[in-house]
Amino acid sequence: MSSHALVALAIETLGAASQRTPRTHIHKLLYLAEKWGNLPSPHQFSLYLHGPYSREIDAEIQSLRAVGLVTAVPDPAGFGADYKVDVEYAKRAEQNGGLTSQQLSALRGLAQELGRQTVRHLEALTTCEFVESKQGSDSVEGAVKRLKPHLSNEEIVAARKQLACLRDGFESRLSRSS
Amino acid sequence: MELAGRGFDSLIRNSPDEARRVFGDEDGQRRWRQTARVSGLLHDVGHAPFSHAGDDLFVGEVRSHEDMSVRLIRSGEIATILQSEGTFRMDPDEIARIAAGDFELGAPQSEAELVVKELIAGDLGVDRMDYLRRDSHMCGVAYGIFDLPRLVSTLMLTKREDGSPRLAIESGGMHAGEGLITARYFMFSQVYFHAVRDVYDAHLLRFLRGHLEEGRYPSDETYLEWDDIRVFGLMRGDREDVDAAAILNRKHFRRVEELTIGQLRQDPDLPQKLTARFNETFGNRVIVRDSNKSAVSMQADQIMIVDRKLEREDDILNLSGTLQALTPVRFVRVFSSVEDKEGVREMVREFLQEHTPHGGNRDE
Numbered sequence: 326m327s328s329h330a331l332v333a334l335a336i337e338t339l340g341a342a343s344q345r346t347p348r349t350h351i352h353k354l355l356y357l358a359e360k361w362g363n364l365p366s367p368h369q370f371s372l373y374l375h376g377p378y379s380r381e382i383d384a385e386i387q388s389l390r391a392v393g394l395v396t397a398v399p400d401p402a403g404f405g406a407d408y409k410v411d412v413e414y415a416k417r418a419e420q421n422g423g424l425t426s427q428q429l430s431a432l433r434g435l436a437q438e439l440g441r442q443t444v445r446h447l448e449a450l451t452t453c454e455f456v457e458s459k460q461g462s463d464s465v466e467g468a469v470k471r472l473k474p475h476l477s478n479e480e481i482v483a484a485r486k487q488l489a490c491l492r493d494g495f496e497s498r499l500s501r502s503s
Numbered sequence: 504m505e506l507a508g509r510g511f512d513s514l515i516r517n518s519p520d521e522a523r524r525v526f527g528d529e530d531g532q533r534r535w536r537q538t539a540r541v542s543g544l545l546h547d548v549g550h551a552p553f554s555h556a557g558d559d560l561f562v563g564e565v566r567s568h569e570d571m572s573v574r575l576i577r578s579g580e581i582a583t584i585l586q587s588e589g590t591f592r593m594d595p596d597e598i599a600r601i602a603a604g605d606f607e608l609g610a611p612q613s614e615a616e617l618v619v620k621e622l623i624a625g626d627l628g629v630d631r632m633d634y635l636r637r638d639s640h641m642c643g644v645a646y647g648i649f650d651l652p653r654l655v656s657t658l659m660l661t662k663r664e665d666g667s668p669r670l671a672i673e674s675g676g677m678h679a680g681e682g683l684i685t686a687r688y689f690m691f692s693q694v695y696f697h698a699v700r701d702v703y704d705a706h707l708l709r710f711l712r713g714h715l716e717e718g719r720y721p722s723d724e725t726y727l728e729w730d731d732i733r734v735f736g737l738m739r740g741d742r743e744d745v746d747a748a749a750i751l752n753r754k755h756f757r758r759v760e761e762l763t764i765g766q767l768r769q770d771p772d773l774p775q776k777l778t779a780r781f782n783e784t785f786g787n788r789v790i791v792r793d794s795n796k797s798a799v800s801m802q803a804d805q806i807m808i809v810d811r812k813l814e815r816e817d818d819i820l821n822l823s824g825t826l827q828a829l830t831p832v833r834f835v836r837v838f839s840s841v842e843d844k845e846g847v848r849e850m851v852r853e854f855l856q857e858h859t860p861h862g863g864n865r866d867e
Contacts, residue, residue, distance in 0.1 A: 384795060387833070
């Protein structure tokens, strides 16, 4: 599957699961799905303002926008923009993209969960995953707190718990129909 | 550096109460002004020779010129100067977080740090204000010009919903803000992605990939020994290399074909497919470049416009139809040597016929 197709599929999947498809949600969905789902063409992520972020994903969104396959609709309330993918291209990405039905189902399930989260909660979730994948599960809370002092200890603990549930759900979808 | 100071002064002048809350008393404000100026000075200290052309040559431990900036700011001579010189002593980690946006060092530790970071490198940052006008002047083009004094003098502070501060423009400066973004758009479409400039980047990148150890810049202090002159020296040592010869003799590859929007809509992955196809047949005698950039980042609350008399504020994206209509710039081009031009063009056209049977034109 090409990287463009994967990004388009992430936008489409988020759009189907939630009212809003802002950039942060797209990055976080792909971050977790690529981390857990062994998806083709994974992107490189580094820690940014709201957690793991990929310049490559941004470049792909822009290159799809440049040719009209993705459009950005500014949010009337002033909260950035929502991205919409061309229906035909989304279909092609799904049909010819090379994701297994299990991977697609896992992606949809994750989008369902992440689509309704706030940016702040997504930041907590994905930063916990980022830290854990770098240093293992020891003293994750402390490291996240150092990186994100504005998050409360309760938020970090809750994020870690939810992260474990999300990972279980994702992995069970991956193996369920195999 | 100079613009960072001027921008900072506008924040203090236009939002004195909020500035006092964020930066503290007069001494605090002087300290943060110095921090802003030094961060502006060091923002691009990690750039490789020939600037962004070498960005792809950072691999592994140091993945970008920003990572290199962080490394240089936090160690050696610069760190020592920051800790020992100037009216106020500075923390190299703080300067690295502000100047080079390193979030792995931790999120901004204070509201003041967040604001200064935005002032340096945000969508409205002084980095952009500086490089657009400087590049425009140096290239002798009229693109890249916007009302800099107006824009800088209307910078102010406002508050997010959660009470934290953010940068904004007074309503009178809105069109100067639009001017900055459209200037950036035109600089990318007319200068930075100009076909000839673009192919020289490609020649340089290919040459360095083949000549640097492991095809990348070193991540230790020996990186500092790399400058434009050393790269030219390396090229002169291997004049037979196709890319060194193209640069030294100014015989760059010529543009053979440029893909249309219609073709890319049918298959956005054409550049990768073309590259694979031509690598097989022509090896290093063909270059496929896919360059794209968005002039406006479409992030939440990037640029707020504040009308103080009407007590109203809104995102510039909601107020400006011009910016809403600004799609990213994307150019996909195939270049080849003068000798191969005809053969390559014929092959590209056959390839496109096969992969985009519905054709397509740029305005589709």
